[in-house]
Amino acid sequence: MPSEIVHTIGCTIYLVFALLFLWMGRVPRTNAGPGWWAGAMLFALASRLAYFLLLSRTDLALAVFVYASLVAVEKALLAIGLVEFLGLQVRHRWLWAALAAAELWVLLAWLSDVHPVARSLGLALFNAGFLSFIAWTAYQRRNDVPNHLMLLTAVVSAALVLHWMSAFVIFQAVPGWRVTGFLLGTLLVLVQYMSLLAAVLMDFQRRLVQAEANALDMAFQDPLTGLNNQRYMNTLFEKALVLANRPHQSAAVIFIDLDNFKPINDLAGHHVGDEVLRTVAGRLKKNTRSTDICARIGGDEFVVICTQLDRAEQAGDIASKLLTELIQPITVEERHFALGASIGISLYPAHGDTLAKLLEYADSAMYQIKRSGKNGYQIHPGAGAAGAAAAAA
Ligand SMILES: Nc1nc2c(ncn2[C@@H]2O[C@H](COP(=O)(O)OP(=O)(O)OP(=O)(O)O)[C@@H](O)[C@H]2O)c(=O)[nH]1
Numbered sequence: 001m002p003s004e005i006v007h008t009i010g011c012t013i014y015l016v017f018a019l020l021f022l023w024m025g026r027v028p029r030t031n032a033g034p035g036w037w038a039g040a041m042l043f044a045l046a047s048r049l050a051y052f053l054l055l056s057r058t059d060l061a062l063a064v065f066v067y068a069s070l071v072a073v074e075k076a077l078l079a080i081g082l083v084e085f086l087g088l089q090v091r092h093r094w095l096w097a098a099l100a101a102a103e104l105w106v107l108l109a110w111l112s113d114v115h116p117v118a119r120s121l122g123l124a125l126f127n128a129g130f131l132s133f134i135a136w137t138a139y140q141r142r143n144d145v146p147n148h149l150m151l152l153t154a155v156v157s158a159a160l161v162l163h164w165m166s167a168f169v170i171f172q173a174v175p176g177w178r179v180t181g182f183l184l185g186t187l188l189v190l191v192q193y194m195s196l197l198a199a200v201l202m203d204f205q206r207r208l209v210q211a212e213a214n215a216l217d218m219a220f221q222d223p224l225t226g227l228n229n230q231r232y233m234n235t236l237f238e239k240a241l242v243l244a245n246r247p248h249q250s251a252a253v254i255f256i257d258l259d260n261f262k263p264i265n266d267l268a269g270h271h272v273g274d275e276v277l278r279t280v281a282g283r284l285k286k287n288t289r290s291t292d293i294c295a296r297i298g299g300d301e302f303v304v305i306c307t308q309l310d311r312a313e314q315a316g317d318i319a320s321k322l323l324t325e326l327i328q329p330i331t332v333e334e335r336h337f338a339l340g341a342s343i344g345i346s347l348y349p350a351h352g353d354t355l356a357k358l359l360e361y362a363d364s365a366m367y368q369i370k371r372s373g374k375n376g377y378q379i380h381p382g383a384g385a386a387g388a389a390a391a392a393a
Pocket residue numbers: 224257258259260261262263265269270271272273274277298299300
């Protein structure tokens with residue numbers, strides 16, 4: 001293939017990649033990696049153009065000098081971009097120092113007119129050094145980006161090391177190899193930058209999915225305990241009603257307010273209070289079915305909605321079990337805390353068919369327990385066969 005075509009293809013690809021990286025660098029919250037890679041691509045483009053234009057007008061040594069000095073910058077920017085993209089603790093100054101050494105070598109080689117083999121060997125060594133750093137780093141961090149993209153970067157960079165270290169020897173032995181070598185190098189560089197481009201996109205997608213998951217968590221979960229929040233409890237209740245509507249099935253809304261929780265905060269600190277609330281949440285989860293709904297709706301207020309009950313009386317048994325669990329001492333930072341709980345229960349459909357109504361009844365039953373000495377449970381009066389049941393633990 002004529003060298004004009006090879007260089008035109010190479011230049012076009014580099015330009016497209018430079019623009020893509022520039023565009024990606026502007027995506028909000030994207031790190032600095034793509035910006036450095038856009039710079040690297042622009043230097044790769046400049047090196048190709050310079051080589052191509054100078055070769056036809058001046059001597060080979062000058063064309064190689066300009067080409068070599070620009071390519072060295074490209075490799076350094078590529079390495080710095082990787083450091084930034086992966087958030088590595090590598091000081092840029094080491095890479096700048098390596099670049100300065102490479103540039104010095106290229107300049108001295110040109111000025112002192114050293115043998116072409118020595119000149120090419122020096123440049124190949126510096127470029128292979130940068131590429132080895134990239135290959136090794138990408139390999140080390142191969143699990144940081146999904147779909148093995150860093151592994152691909154590592155493999156192609158290693159192939160480019162071989163390419164640089166062998167090309168100058170082959171150039172000497174087979175002069176016609178120059179165009180083929182450029183073509184091969186361009187292809188490898190293309191795959192290398194494509195893997196980086198895909199890695200940036202993959203990282204972007206990962207952050208998007210993570211942000212969506214966080215937003216959903218915030219919408220549906222109580223951040224302290226991980227239980228459902230009140231808003232999501234309403235949605236879940238609607239769904240649960242569809243199942244409870246089957247003949248002879250009912251549901252129970254169990255309203256739980258911890259007794260004497262405030263002194264824990266006051267005496268041991270808010271962070272200990274938080275841990276106690278988390279433990280309570282864990283106990284509620286552990287002692288209910290996966291189809292039941294557990295939510296924290298206030299400071300020390302929890303709601304458990306037991307769906308798919310065969311008999312209304314089951315609600316009292318469940319409340320009794322939960323109360324037994326909740327009064328077990330809780331240990332935080334080697335301190336033991338004994339809590340109580342006041343529990344009020346309402347039943348669907350006996351007391352109402354909306355969550356608002358059922359919560360109101362369960363809340364009022366819970367207050368009855370608070371007023372009559374705390375630490376017990378009660379089903380809201382008038383629940384048919386279940387009637388009112390109070391138990392003091
Ligand atoms: N640690 C912690 N405390 C909270 C949180 N939300 C609310 N609280 C506290 O929980 C306490 C709840 O108050 P009360 O229900 O009156 O406290 P109590 O001692 O259980 O009172 P009784 O229910 O009458 O036994 C308040 O002191 C709130 O500041 C939270 O997220 N973490």
